[in-house]
Amino acid sequence: MIRSGVLLLLSLLLVLYLFGVQACAADLLANKQQEGRVQLVGSIVDTGCAMRMGNEGQTVTFQPASLDGLVRGEASFQRPLNIYLSDCGITYTGSNALSSRALKLTFEGEVDGNNFSLQGAVKGIALRIKDARGKLIAPGMLLDDSSGVADTMVLNYVLELVGTGSALQAGNYHATIKLSIQHF
Structure with missing residues (x-):
């Protein structure tokens, strides 16, 4: 019990x-x-692209030219900007076909209207960026390239010095432009 x-x-x-x-x-x-x-919880499944420009310093240098040439629109005030992307990590789907990829790019810098402003002694001049088709690229404008990303690509742009409408003054100048690339 x-x-x-x-x-x-x-x-x-x-x-x-x-x-x-x-x-x-x-x-x-x-x-x-x-x-x-x-x-x-997540993970990074792909690496970003490697990027380089035409030179190691990632600079574009304009040759000295006269203000009269700027007013006349001479080609000496234009320089190519070629951005090389490689190792973009192409992935394959289960059927061994390439997966579709896209790039979103943005050029950022100090603004002067639809152009990028220049710093230095020069006055009345700004920097303009155009794509390979001649389309103006304004500071902060989102560029969407959803045509597909290859493992190696070249993005071609043109940098151009243009008048701002203000009085022109000769002098040295420089600009810093940040390029943001989203690859997905």
């Missing part, structure tokens, strides 16, 4: 313990849900 009483008591304690743990766990879960935490 003592043995069955002890077994009954142990069984009762075990049942109470299990229900108590579940109740505590439910309270803890309820409290956790009220905290508003979100956990995200």
